[in-house]
Amino acid sequence: MSEFDLIAKYFTRPAPSAQLGVGDDAALLSVSPGMELAVSSDMLVAGTHFFPDADPFLLGWKTLAVNLSDLAAMGAQPRWATLALSLPAVDEPWLQRFSAGFFALAGEYGVALVGGDTTRGPLNLCVTILGEVPPGQALRRDGAQAGDDIWVSGTPGHAALGLAHLQGEVTLAGGLREVCLAALHQPQPRVTLGLALRGLAHSAIDVSDGLLADLGHILECSGVGAELEWALLPQLPEGIAPDMARHCLLAGGDDYELCFTAPEARRAEIEALASRLGLALTRIGRIVQGTACIVLDAAGNAVPVVESGYDHFAAAARL
Numbered sequence: 001m002s003e004f005d006l007i008a009k010y011f012t013r014p015a016p017s018a019q020l021g022v023g024d025d026a027a028l029l030s031v032s033p034g035m036e037l038a039v040s041s042d043m044l045v046a047g048t049h050f051f052p053d054a055d056p057f058l059l060g061w062k063t064l065a066v067n068l069s070d071l072a073a074m075g076a077q078p079r080w081a082t083l084a085l086s087l088p089a090v091d092e093p094w095l096q097r098f099s100a101g102f103f104a105l106a107g108e109y110g111v112a113l114v115g116g117d118t119t120r121g122p123l124n125l126c127v128t129i130l131g132e133v134p135p136g137q138a139l140r141r142d143g144a145q146a147g148d149d150i151w152v153s154g155t156p157g158h159a160a161l162g163l164a165h166l167q168g169e170v171t172l173a174g175g176l177r178e179v180c181l182a183a184l185h186q187p188q189p190r191v192t193l194g195l196a197l198r199g200l201a202h203s204a205i206d207v208s209d210g211l212l213a214d215l216g217h218i219l220e221c222s223g224v225g226a227e228l229e230w231a232l233l234p235q236l237p238e239g240i241a242p243d244m245a246r247h248c249l250l251a252g253g254d255d256y257e258l259c260f261t262a263p264e265a266r267r268a269e270i271e272a273l274a275s276r277l278g279l280a281l282t283r284i285g286r287i288v289q290g291t292a293c294i295v296l297d298a299a300g301n302a303v304p305v306v307e308s309g310y311d312h313f314a315a316a317a318r319l
């Protein structure tokens with residue numbers, strides 16, 4: 001099978017939202033009048049972000065999901081994507097499942113694949129995602145203000161617990177194992193939440209490298225500090241060793257939940273949004289003046305936290 005047959009068979013689908021999609025030297029796109037274009041790229045590398053024998057359907061899903069998550073964190077409406085692939089060989093069953101997973105999620109959010117690049121090489125998957133946001137309404141990292149509540153969606157820590165299970169560091173069973181492995185392999189980008197937070201949140205980020213590390217980016221960009229309350233954090237189920245639970249919750253990556261800040265006066269609206277979306281939104285602390293991020297226990301004492309998030313150049317391979 002030639003490179004062009006491969007692109008035609010697995011990566012060419014109708015793209016009615018593009019003036020011109022896959023097949024020419026460049027795609028042609030019309031941004032809706034008056035909108036800003038939000039652009040982001042995320043790459044997944046075999047051996048660093050996923051096991052080389054990962055289920056290709058789930059890999060296709062996750063390749064797009066991590067990119068949708070970035071647009072969710074900006075409050076942008078996803079519209080188009082490009083996909084740059086490097087593949088060790090043409091493996092048609094693999095390509096079939098990979099593209100099925102990619103297009104399954106693309107279909108959920110109306111995202112059109114409009115181009116890309118395909119080469120031979122170590123397995124490497126890179127998406128560039130494009131979306132739209134009204135000028136001035138994007139959820140940025142630099143908007144947090146002292147006095148804001150800090151919120152997180154879903155249950156951060158599940159994906160890290162799933163990874164710990166696969167690495168033999170914990171043994172999960174039953175429903176919890178299913179939930180944690182699904183969080184790791186098939187994350188649900190919080191696009192709808194991000195759109196609903198326009199005009200409500202002061203700042204937002206998606207939790208890809210760990211809750212404290214990602215919140216830390218908001219703090220740094222906004223020039224503020226934070227006080228989190230351990231008792232408010234969405235706890236992992238009993239039976240997980242406390243050190244492991246703390247690690248997964250505060251420093252575990254790959255959850256793709258949103259962490260955001262909003263004025264105290266908007267609490268009721270955020271709670272109503274949680275029930276409308278059927279998604280847990282938990283208030284976990286507040287933004288304060290200064291630069292420190294501390295986690296307080298029930299007695300108001302600081303919980304010692306030494307962990308930071310994942311940094312590709314500060315550690316050895318991820319898996």
Ligand code: ADP
Pocket residue numbers: 007011012021022023024025026027082083084085113114115116117118
């Ligand atoms: P060029 O030689 O001009 O770079 P290519 O041969 O790489 O063009 O690609 C041909 C067409 O197929 C282009 O429109 C490109 O955007 C698209 N394309 C290539 N690889 C992919 C892919 N993995 N997914 C979607 N579109 C792709």
Ligand code: MG
Pocket residue numbers: 116117118
């Ligand atoms: Mg090319």
